[in-house]
Amino acid sequence: QLQASGGGLVQAGGSLRLSCAFSGSTFRSYVVGWLRQAPGKEREFVAVINRSGGLYYSDSVKGRFTVSRDNANLMAYLQMNSLKSEDTAVYHCAASQTIIVSSYGDPVQYRYWGQGTLVTVSS
Numbered sequence: 001q002l003q004a005s006g007g008g009l010v011q012a013g014g015s016l017r018l019s020c021a022f023s024g025s026t027f028r029s030y031v032v033g034w035l036r037q038a039p040g041k042e043r044e045f046v047a048v049i050n051r052s053g054g055l056y057y058s059d060s061v062k063g064r065f066t067v068s069r070d071n072a073n074l075m076a077y078l079q080m081n082s083l084k085s086e087d088t089a090v091y092h093c094a095a096s097q098t099i100i101v102s103s104y105g106d107p108v109q110y111r112y113w114g115q116g117t118l119v120t121v122s123s
Contacts, residue, residue: 002114004093009120014083018117020076020093028071031099034078035107036089037116045105046091047078056104061087085123090116 001023010016020032033048047057047067055067066079076093094110103109 004117007117007119015081018078022074027074030095032076038089043107048104083121092116
């Protein structure tokens with residue numbers, strides 16, 4: 001089970017840190033992704049951290065967002081800096097034990113999803 005939190009209203013240029021709490025004893029065996037869905041748009045990949053700590057980002061957030069994980073405390077994080085109005089969306093954390101690198105960007109490949117947290121960036 002996954003639960004995302006930390007969303008809110010922020011001005012453009014500001015920062016937010018999202019958290020993802022994992023329930024279960026095998027967290028370190030999961031690849032954890034962050035995905036978002038803006039109003040009227042398809043769900044899209046944002047960032048992922050794999051089991052060995054490898055990091056991958058969408059081009060739209062590269063250099064502004066940082067994904068991390070704390071295996072001891074069963075948590076993952078998404079630090080979002082220099083936020084833009086186009087970052088406004090519901091953000092979800094998701095996980096999979098079987099996803100492969102070439103599929104990190106495909107939301108359908110993540111088996112487990114948490115409830116999202118809304119991020120609103122005002123311009």
